[in-house]
Amino acid sequence: MAEQQQNKYAKIVWTVTEDNFFKDEIILEFHSFVRIISGEMRVVQAERSYTFGAGDTLLFPRNQLSAVIKRPKDGRPYKAIVLGLTTDRLKEFYTTNKIETIHPIQYGTKKFDRHPLLDGFFASLSSFFDLQDELPEPIASLKMQEAVSILRALDKTVDGLLADFSQPGKINLADFMEKHYMFNMPMEKFGYLTGRSLSTFHRDFKKVFYTSPQRWLTKKRLDLAHYQLTEKKKKPVDVYLEAGFENLSHFSFAFKKQFGYAPTSLI
Known part of the structure; x- marks a missing residue:
């Protein structure tokens, strides 16, 4: 059984999978910033496969075809916090934040090492699920800006991906x-x-x-x-x-x- 609790303004999702495994084929409409709390996730893409576990932080690019298999591990169900970096919010961010250098776009899934900035950020997101009401829009906007700012601080090439708003063109x-x-x-x-x-x-x-x-x-x-x-x-x-x-x-x-x-x- 897979359960999700979502905040509509911030696109913040708390996802729990208690089955032996849960598989989904996904094409994300927007980039997703993910912290795995427990369990294991295997991601199969065209060029390679990845296995992620508790404590891992990931950035999934949009419009990338992936098979995602989620499993419990060490007696704990798969749990994760997901923040959707929507195109509208990214456009808003980049109208007020200058891109210094555009690096070649890296479309693969990005994994980040443990870092105090990441730990503090996802801890703050987890507390929002205790709210009885929706997270106010101004705070949701600030959390998205914080997420992008952290990503830019940890990965100098990430602007090439996040600031690319093109749609798929006709390919071979x-x-x-x-x-x-x-x-x-x-x-x-x-x-x-x-x-x-x-x-x-x-x-x-x-x-x-x-x-x-x-x-x-x-x-x-x-x-x-x-x-x-x-x-x-x-x-x-x-x-x-x-x-x-x-x-x-x-x-x-x-x-x-x-x-x-x-x-x-x-x-």
Whole structure:
């Protein structure tokens, strides 16, 4: 079970997951500043995977496709505080704060070492969840400015990411899909991230791959799972989520239909 408590003005979320695991495929509308309180979070992206635990502080860029798996650890559920750095608030911040140098944009997830500035900031956020009423808008605005100021103090390259307000443009469809096929997202999302409407996405996809997106995605995911089982010697329960399947039974059925034998026979 995953629970969330949110402050609407500040986009501050207290999230708790008490299940053995909780998986979600996400494309964030805005950058998210996260402190993990307990439990473990595994983030799978196109180029690499990350595992984060209690005490870690992260910055997730917007418009980046990720599979997020949250698990309890050491007898404690997954808990985290999330602050959304919305585009409107960032635009407001950068109209009054000068950018000294624009560094190349680093789109990957950023992890920050423990620091008194971070500890104090997230401690202040956690206290807001005891409020009976909404956090007043002026205070919410100040907390967002504080967050960005801390990020800028700890990472001199972060302005390149936070001050980039562009939307995804039309990109090479084949390259994108080969890197992101394991993400179980609606076709509309794949279209958006490649700079296409849904109808254009389907049309361009068939021109490039000579089949439908769903058939191509299923085959690619099963091939990935087969490789993980045979070459990496992983178990089906450790493979199906990262290969883009929603549950183990669906994965096992599709795998047997494709290869003629159950994934458990490879253990």
